[in-house]
Amino acid sequence: MHIPDGFISPQIYIPAIAISASLLALAYKKIELDVEKIPLIAGVSAISFVMMLIAIPFPGGTTMHLGGVAIISLLFGPWIAFSSISLVLLIQALLFGEGGITSYPINIIAMAYIGSFSSYWFYRLFVTRSKNIAIFMAGWSSIFFPSIIIAVVLGVQPLVASVDGTPLYFPFGLSVTLPSVVVPHIFIAIIEGLVTLSSVKFLKTQFRSVFSE
């Protein structure tokens, strides 16, 4: 889902830098970083990074990887999840070239912020009906909603940055990006939902003293 460098116009990434910087400042203020939280965020970020390395075979010969956004959001809260995933995305962009530097603010708004908060709110929305459905929906939403943001941001590039109809950045419009990005992610989101359900239930049982409600 990571957008690489070169596809996003300054008309989009410059306002996105302002939004993401404000969100990060707010996150660090909300979390109130102290000696307990700093190693915890670093550890959770490392877990998320490693979870992204665990690939699950997907029909069609490809693989999908776990994101762990919903797992972290449900276990540690959405602000810690947002800070952790932002840190993971920074390390991925700088050291591994996964996701770009110019697209970094959009990647963190979509995957880290929307992913963490949609999972948190979906859990709150469904938890009164069924806890299992709530955890599944949290995992599902952490992939589905960011994919819509990514598709829209990519799809508006020809509209905001073209010269005489020739695109200067990502060349395809919304009619192409929405179905090609969002439709596969509906299915990937189902798998993420199932993995989130299995992982959260298992970790809450295994680390009962840490995650006691």
Added chain:
Amino acid sequence: MSDRVWFFVYLLVVMTLGFVHNEWIMLLGIIITIALGGKARFKIFKKALLVIALFNLSISLSYIVYGFFVSVDIFALVLINLRAFAITLLTFTLVRRINLHKALDFSKVLAILYGFTYAQIILLKNMLHSYYEGLKSRGATLKTSITKKQLQPLLTTLFGTMLHKSSEQSMGLRSRGLIDD
């Protein structure tokens, strides 16, 4: 120049490249970046090429196919690919030439978070690698299938190690008075 200054110069250049719409300037930028790469320039070049190939190739091929139905400017495609390559190459060259931990030192918290996270990533990555190797030696592999039975002990180990390391590092930070409590 200090690592921090280099990092800000890099961010400025990357932002500026976003406004450049000339293939020749972009090409010149790539040549200068290769020159800055030192002895590792070909290694960095190869890594950048591999990283952008997967995503850009699919977009480029789709755009070429799209060109059979609608009139498209192929130079636009060249520009998009050159820009993506130039920025990726610049990022890898920077990371190779500077100490990222020192560059991020303008924010004490960010530098500490980066340092801890990177250290934990290496630790957990090695642990995951050992787990893969262990599975392989027993004739199973995560690459072909991952089952609940395989995922659960892995998650226990990863989370257990992370929680243990976090509390150990908290104690270390507190005892050294590095962060105000």
